[in-house]
Amino acid sequence: MRVTDRREETVVYVAVCGPDPAPEGIAAQAESVGRGLARAGAVLVCGGLGGAMEAAASGAAAEGGLVVGLLPGIDRSAANDFVDVALPTGMGEMRNALIVRAADAVVAVGGEFGTLSEIALALKAGKPVVGLGTWELTRGSGDAADEIVRVADPEEAVETALRLARAAR
Amino acid sequence: MRVTDRREETVVYVAVCGPDPAPEGIAAQAESVGRGLARAGAVLVCGGLGGAMEAAASGAAAEGGLVVGLLPGIDRSAANDFVDVALPTGMGEMRNALIVRAADAVVAVGGEFGTLSEIALALKAGKPVVGLGTWELTRGSGDAADEIVRVADPEEAVETALRLARAAR
Amino acid sequence: MRVTDRREETVVYVAVCGPDPAPEGIAAQAESVGRGLARAGAVLVCGGLGGAMEAAASGAAAEGGLVVGLLPGIDRSAANDFVDVALPTGMGEMRNALIVRAADAVVAVGGEFGTLSEIALALKAGKPVVGLGTWELTRGSGDAADEIVRVADPEEAVETALRLARAAR
């Protein structure tokens, strides 16, 4: 994979969000999602730290993909070992909004409150969110907020995210 | 109310979040919450625009409270008429993270995805969130994320938010 | 001064920027600028910490003015004693861009690199910058960047900032 591939207009950026630390099953799913995205030539965007972020990054790296890590602190060395482009933001959790802006689609795998903020910001921006065992949301009115596209496994997550990301561009 | 009251250490800042536009019932609740917070001498923080933000601000203004509006755009005149301190941020929805950082506690009244992002960022930061007819959240694991403190009416929202905000300082 | 005065459209927001710590002469000038701005009913915006920020805030507070402090950290208690509205941003020096966005005009009194960044961001945004003993800037081409409006004393700084701020609205 040449670096210049990423200059083509068809390249999509997909964020993978999930908990840190991550339960084993979640990490395995995130790793598979990272692999699949890299195989398809997508740029993986993540928060650059451990848990599901690291698992997704390691999967992408194993397939020769490009991994961008948007770090909350100002120290680049906080990035996990699989991040190619490690960008300290110094914005703390506010950087979750940057992750969403950098992505054409978001895949949420499991997740805690950080992931929930990324889901919310993506949906607010009208960006596709693919959910794998992640938050279920019900509005105060009782309406399910079914804007998250639920998938059953990592393969479906990858396929769905790529399709929606391409359509969103 | 003297301006210098706000220099006292006991002053708390409470964010009120909710939809824009807001259904009538939601707006009425937000307005009551704004009134109650102002009566207690709290500084009201909001997104500065319409809907629940404007309703809360108008309630606080009616009681002589101080209203801070953190605007998504760069134009101060976008603020609703009840904002005392209107601060354009130019950060778009990323300013939701600023609203949370400016607050000692967050009251969510109803709400759409912007409100959900504020709930998530507040809970991630360990700040108290009081919910009035707002999102119900269930983790992918099936566990309810009951960190939102549910209340039944605006009076209870105000009392709970003030108590938790003071404890959090 | 009623809080509601600040809801009038004619209220202007002026940022006062300068070094922390501040030499005595600089602090005295910043204090005078803060006094003058408050007497004219302007909202004073600053970085909320010590040195010139604190001096300007104390001057404004002595005249009953409203002082907004946009703090770099996440801890409200870092604000100096003269800030009415203390907003932790958690963005570090990036909050200098917020200070500029919140202001209709910027007064730079002396100053180090933080002040220089505020001057630069304001000029980039086309906002008026009034300089009192502050940076002199020469482009690489040798052209002086005389976009800073130089003044001789605090009174002229206040008068010029208010005039330019009102014209810029």
Added chain:
Amino acid sequence: MRVTDRREETVVYVAVCGPDPAPEGIAAQAESVGRGLARAGAVLVCGGLGGAMEAAASGAAAEGGLVVGLLPGIDRSAANDFVDVALPTGMGEMRNALIVRAADAVVAVGGEFGTLSEIALALKAGKPVVGLGTWELTRGSGDAADEIVRVADPEEAVETALRLARAAR
């Protein structure tokens, strides 16, 4: 050059800042700086748009380097053709602070107020700034702020930036 090279700890990130649009001489210098940085394996960080940013990016791309563009808007397609990793931030000129945080050293080539803000923010953060025909700064006290390391040509700019960036890590 393998993507995984960038995971090595010795990789440095250097920001190249300058005007947009850029006079021909400035663009030629920025292009040479980009080439030199890429040949040395550095990651080039820039604002992703035209002028000196595009010139530096095109130089780096011609040598197979990796180019990161931190865009002010929310539209990825605003990036110039030589950016590999194009990240919309939606923060406007506030993203200049992100460019500085992402860099181990900053090279300023010529430049207008945006460049000046990057110089100021880098110096404030204690990061090395290499200047090629860029701003000359004199404090209000009359002291030259000679923290910018002045160089005579692009080759010296590259060599100096790399040396200082490595020392700063």
